[in-house]
Amino acid sequence: MKKINFYSGPAILPEEVLQQAKEAITDFAGTGLSILEVSHRSKEFVKVMEDARAMVKEIMALKDDREVLFLQGGGSSQFYMVPMNLLNENETAEYFDTGQWAHGAMEEAKNFGYVHVACSSEKTKYDHIPTEYSVSDSSKYLHLTSNNTVFGTQFHWWPEVKCPTVVDMSSDVFSRQMDFNRFDLIYAGAQKNMGAAGTTVVVVNKNILGTVNRKIPKMLDYRAHIKGESMINTPSAFAVYVSYLTLQWVKKQGLQAIEERNVRKANKLYAAIDCSTLFKGTVAHADRSLMNVCFNIPSGNLPGQDGANINSTEEKFIAFAAKFGIVGIKGYRTVGGFRASIYNAMPESGVDVLIEAMKEFERTQA
Amino acid sequence: MKKINFYSGPAILPEEVLQQAKEAITDFAGTGLSILEVSHRSKEFVKVMEDARAMVKEIMALKDDREVLFLQGGGSSQFYMVPMNLLNENETAEYFDTGQWAHGAMEEAKNFGYVHVACSSEKTKYDHIPTEYSVSDSSKYLHLTSNNTVFGTQFHWWPEVKCPTVVDMSSDVFSRQMDFNRFDLIYAGAQKNMGAAGTTVVVVNKNILGTVNRKIPKMLDYRAHIKGESMINTPSAFAVYVSYLTLQWVKKQGLQAIEERNVRKANKLYAAIDCSTLFKGTVAHADRSLMNVCFNIPSGNLPGQDGANINSTEEKFIAFAAKFGIVGIKGYRTVGGFRASIYNAMPESGVDVLIEAMKEFERTQA
Structure with a gap:
């Protein structure tokens, strides 16, 4: 049976990308x-790197002062590279504490300067994006996490601030249209919407660099990577190639069509959850993620059963869904419940199968 | 015609590794x-990571206090991670300045503490490994680069010192037998002898960690990676998998057989260079690398011709060799001449073809 992959990342990739990647394992670009x-200095690979960088620029419609890099170390390495490159010890950075990785990014910044928590939803287990926040005009930058992979919330609006904005888009880059130029630094680990694990795209406004007075190791200095055209050492070549293929796929469809499909998929799945008397969505409706749909089986929905049985009912649904080919819907290890990640490459038919499994389970098993 | 790949890295991989990697692009471990x-949290991938780490430990016959990590960022990222984790501002590290990357590692260390140049062959364009050196017993560590990829020299002996020794083995790891436990930290980018670009193996003696007083970002802290079993964030999964496959290949043959073949290949090629009246080896005989064989066409070997013609004769040989399927023998961009990288996966027959091309060129073209 064909597997339907709801993993949160590494995650589903377009079938044509996988086929092209497979072919290149034994014959790359006719070499x-x-x-x-x-x-990586061969003309064939240099072209891959150049084209991948150019496609990001084109798809995001970036201004000339934006530079595109493919770095290593995952989104998590940007947690410290951002403050290392932007924040002096006596300066303050603003962080929206809206989820596990947002919080992690904030903690790393504390090693480099002052951190001000502009707002936090930690007390309610990150079940929403706060609309009330305080950001000082004089802060060095504001850091946001556009989509919270673990808890399933997403920004559907942007804070209006005077300082530069840095956004971790690891789990929703290229999933919807937006004015990418409103941000001064964007980073995204590739392994959700733009390829395989092992490379991270960084889009940076050159004008915000060069204002910190610490010594930065060459490999951690955005300016060195810009000067070296994202090849100051051997890049994670295959991962960059898979991103190159995925970017071609994204470009071919366009962000508008991708966004429309993502909205249809998410609306359909949230509607099924909202109609269910068994399953329940876990975050504020206004902030629901189009990428990671989190839900569970609340104890109240199984009359007469206690918590222990909830866990076993959730396990039972995961096993039940597996019979439909569904994999990867177990919630994040610290959260529990279910999480269906429906990134760009997830077809609508995959979501339909999940909905069918949920309905069937509710009708026959619960 | 079958290509014979002499690239210095990314470099030739065993055919069976490529076939297994290719298969996994569409069906990994029967999933x-x-x-x-x-x-990366699936049981199938966790097993790949665990087995890869265990195989490094087994092949190197490491003591229990050694930990094996697969990190991102290439060997170049270890240039700063080593001093960041080991060297306080008021302490001194010793560096053997024996080549381009050795020098690069040394420069990065200067950001973190004092650096003492134990010896240097920079003045003679890194054409040998100095046997005279001065290393203080009280220094925090000694850094060596076991094989100099750019210039083609290699350590065939080890300095006897009292401080811990750190070795960059990026271009000769698993190419020969040695007592790996004599070193306290070993690192190697995977893309030469142990897989594809995108992951770097680090072997570290736990006992040398935890003595620096600076704040280290979590992603750059060896102790955090040890605690997180090399998975504190999404690793460069496919690159780790290719290393896992390559390690299986290495283990199956054993380091003794691999070393014997590497010695045969190198001896054969150096003998052909030494017998030639056209080509000439560029480094001290005692320090010749078993991995990167550097040679050129000195002006004296083309009587009556000037420097400009040397360049064109070298270009001519590269084009001539291409007719034999030979790729990747152009010397490093700042060095010129030729470099034939004959890593573990290069069969003896590949070296034979290169020797044939050299003889044929000398006989008919020069």
């Missing part, structure tokens, strides 16, 4: 060599 | 999913 064994 | 889209 007769594997993409894994070709020099 | 019915791609290795590119499977969660």
Whole structure:
């Protein structure tokens, strides 16, 4: 049976990307060599890197002062690279504390300067994005996490602030249209909507760099990577290649069509959850993520059963869904419940199967 | 025609590794999913990471206090991670300045503490490994680069010192037998002898950690990675998988057999260079690398021709060799001449073809 992949990342990729990637393992760009064994200085790979950077610029319609880099270390490495490159010890950065990774990014920034928590939804287990926040005009930057992969919330509006805005888009980059130029630094680990694990895209406004007075190791200095055209050392070549293929796929469809499909998929799945008397969504409606749909089986929905049975009912649904080919819907390890990640590459038919499994389970098993 | 890949890195991989990697792009470990889209927390991928770490420990016959990590960022990221984790501002680290990357590592260390140049061959364009050196017993560590990829020299002996020794083995790891426990930290970018670009193996003696007083970002702290079993964030999963496959290949043959073949290959190629009246080796015989064989066409070997013609003769040989399927023998961009990288996966027959091309060129073209 064909598997339907709801993993939160590494996550589902378009079938044509997988086929092209597979082909390149033994013959890359007609070289007769594997993409894994070709020099990153070969003209064939240099073109991949150049085209990947150019496609990001084109798809995001970026202004000329924006530079695109493919770095290593995952989104988590940007948690410290951002303050290392932008924040002096006596300066303050603003953080929206809206989820696990937003919080992690904030903690790392404390090693480099002052951190001000502009707002936090930690007390309610990150079940919403606060609309009340305080950001000082004089702060060095504001950091946001556009989509909260763990809890399933997403920004559907943007704070109006005077300082530069930095956004971690790891789990929703290229999933919807927006004015990408309103942000001064965007970063995203590739392994959700733009490829395989092992590379992270960074889009940075050159004008915000060069204002910190600490010594920055060359490999951690955005300016060095810009000067070296994202190749100051051997890049994570295959991961960049998979992003290159995925970007071609994104470009071909356009962000408008991708967004429309993502909205249809999410609306359909949230509607099924809202109609259910068994399953329940876990976050504020206004902030529901189009990418990671989190839900559970609340104890009240199983009359007469206690918490222990809830857990076993949730386990039972995961096993039941597996019979439909569904994998990866177990909620994040610290959260529990279910999380269906429905990134760009998830077809509508995949969501339909999940909805069918939920209805069938509710009708026959619960 | 079958290509023979002499690239210095990313570099030739065993054919069976490529085939297994290719298969996993559409079906990884019987999951019915791609290795590119499977969660790094899935039991299948966790096993890959665990087995890869265990195989490094087994092949190197490491003591219990050694920990194995697969990190991102390439060998170049270890240039700063080593001093960040080991060297306080008031302490001194010793560096053998024996090549381009050794020098680069040294420069990065200066951001963190004092650096003492134990010896240097920079003045003679890194054509040898100095045997005279001065290392203080009280220094925090000594840093060596076991094989100099750019210039083609290699340590065939080890300095006897009292302080911990750190070795960059990026271009010769698993190419020969040695007592790996004599070193306290070993690192190696995977893309030469142990897989594809995108992951770097680090072997560290736990006992040397925890003595610096600076704040270290979590992602740059060896102790955090040890505690997180090399998965504190999403690893470069596919690159780790290719290393896992390559390690299986290495283990199956054993380091003794691999070393014997590498010695045969190198001896054969150096002998051909030494017998030639056209080509000439560029480094001290005692320090010749088993991995990167550097040679050129000195002006004296083309009587009556000037420097400009040397360059064109070298270009001519590269084009001539291409007719034999030979790729990647152009010397490093700042060095010129030729460099044939004959890593573990290069068969003896590949070296034979190169020797044949050299002889044929000398006989008919020069």
